[in-house]
Amino acid sequence: MAATLAPDAVLHSALAPIFACTDTGRVRLVSGSRMFGIFPNFAGTPKEVNPGFHKLIDIARIMRSFKHVILTVLCIFMLSACKHSSAKNESQTLTIATYNVGVFGKSGTNTTQMIASMMKELGVQVLSMNELDSCTLRHPEFQLKEFADAMGGWNYNFAPAMSYQGGKYGIGTVSDPGLEVTGKRNLTLPKGDGSEQRALAVTVFEDFVFCSTHLDHRSAEAQLEQAKLISAWAELFYGDSDKPVFLCGDMNAYPDSETIKLLKRDWTILSPLEFTFSAKNPQKCIDYIMVYKNASGKVKVKESGIASKFKSGDVAVASDHLPVYVKVSLPISDK
Numbered sequence: 001m002a003a004t005l006a007p008d009a010v011l012h013s014a015l016a017p018i019f020a021c022t023d024t025g026r027v028r029l030v031s032g033s034r035m036f037g038i039f040p041n042f043a044g045t046p047k048e049v050n051p052g053f054h055k056l057i058d059i060a061r062i063m064r065s066f067k068h069v070i071l072t073v074l075c076i077f078m079l080s081a082c083k084h085s086s087a088k089n090e091s092q093t094l095t096i097a098t099y100n101v102g103v104f105g106k107s108g109t110n111t112t113q114m115i116a117s118m119m120k121e122l123g124v125q126v127l128s129m130n131e132l133d134s135c136t137l138r139h140p141e142f143q144l145k146e147f148a149d150a151m152g153g154w155n156y157n158f159a160p161a162m163s164y165q166g167g168k169y170g171i172g173t174v175s176d177p178g179l180e181v182t183g184k185r186n187l188t189l190p191k192g193d194g195s196e197q198r199a200l201a202v203t204v205f206e207d208f209v210f211c212s213t214h215l216d217h218r219s220a221e222a223q224l225e226q227a228k229l230i231s232a233w234a235e236l237f238y239g240d241s242d243k244p245v246f247l248c249g250d251m252n253a254y255p256d257s258e259t260i261k262l263l264k265r266d267w268t269i270l271s272p273l274e275f276t277f278s279a280k281n282p283q284k285c286i287d288y289i290m291v292y293k294n295a296s297g298k299v300k301v302k303e304s305g306i307a308s309k310f311k312s313g314d315v316a317v318a319s320d321h322l323p324v325y326v327k328v329s330l331p332i333s334d335k
Contacts, residue, residue, distance in 0.1 A: 092329070093327060093329050094126070095126075095325060095327045096210070096289060097119065097325035097326075098130075098248035098324050099115070099130070099323040100131055103139060104139075104147070106319050111319065112150055113150055114312070116147060116150035117312035118323070120312070121310055121312045122307055122310075123327075125176045126175040127175070128248035130171050130214040134167050138164075156175075157174075157181075157184045159187075159212070160186075161188075161199040161214070162196055172212060173203045173211075173212050179206075186200065189230070190222070190226060192222035194222030195222075198214055200233070201213070206333060207243070207331070208244040209243060210248070211245065211246060212249050213247065213248075214250050215250070220258060223251070223252065223253055223257075227251075230263075231262075231266045240294075243333065244294075244295040244298060246291055247289075249287070250287050251263075251286055255273045269288055269290050270304060272305060273285050276322045277321050278320050279316050279322050280320075282306075282308075282322060289324055304327070305324075305325060307323045307325055
């Protein structure tokens with residue numbers, strides 16, 4: 001039969017172990033057996049108990065008065081720990097898009113402000129952009145910076161693919177300044193027997209990596225070599241990472257092409273396989289948003305589409321492509 005403890009014995013049992021402060025301010029545990037074990041008979045009369053026991057009774061009474069304070073502190077500590085633990089499982093919603101803007105001039109007018117208004121209306125937070133001029137005879141301004149300024153001072157990363165008319169021609173990314181940029185990288189892609197040199201623009205954020213590219217539009221072989229290099233780069237730098245890597249852009253390839261089949265070995269397509277070109281008469285699906293296989297299971301698509309109607313602009317005037325977007329949920333990395 002289990003022994004029944006006297007009330008004082010229950011109190012002493014509940015108070016052990018006891019927290020004590022050291023000279024350094026750290027907290028250590030004082031074993032209950034060391035404090036009370038030398039007095040085996042709690043129910044004994046005063047003369048049967050070591051005289052020091054009365055001092056311990058006084059300590060117990062003091063501890064009893066602070067019992068609720070100690071419990072409150074412990075509860076606060078536990079709630080704080082639970083909150084910190086749950087924060088690790090939090091996710092964020094991110095709206096990303098890709099748009100071949102056709103040097104902001106396919107219609108013969110500068111569409112920078114129109115496209116900026118359209119992207120704001122779409123709620124885009126990070127954008128992949130194809131066909132950009134930088135200080136060329138055709139467009140003497142730095143187009144990507146001009147667009148980033150039109151978005152309200154966004155961050156940008158320009159990846160020049162080739163020299164053109166005294167300046168550069170290439171691709172880039174822009175992002176809401178609320179998203180912390182931790183790095184920028186650019187990769188030159190092989191031209192092969194293709195028509196032009198191509199590039200990969202990489203912007204690294206705290207919780208994800210965002211890439212923009214524009215594959216060759218004439219040579220299937222050049223496309224394949226460019227796609228292979230992009231996948232090899234992703235495997236080299238992020239194969240062992242769980243950070244989501246997004247690849248966006250005008251691939252100049254249909255969903256059933258060898259290029260897209262090759263990319264699908266390592267990337268999951270998040271955007272709808274719907275027509276993106278031309279803006280006036282869409283009949284080809286060649287613009288995509290993908291996520292690398294290392295974290296594809298952690299990225300959840302909440303919404304996706306080909307944006308064809310805006311209150312703030314006319315897609316038939318803005319460019320010869322349609323903008324593609326996805327709204328995803330992805331985990332927030334531990335800080």
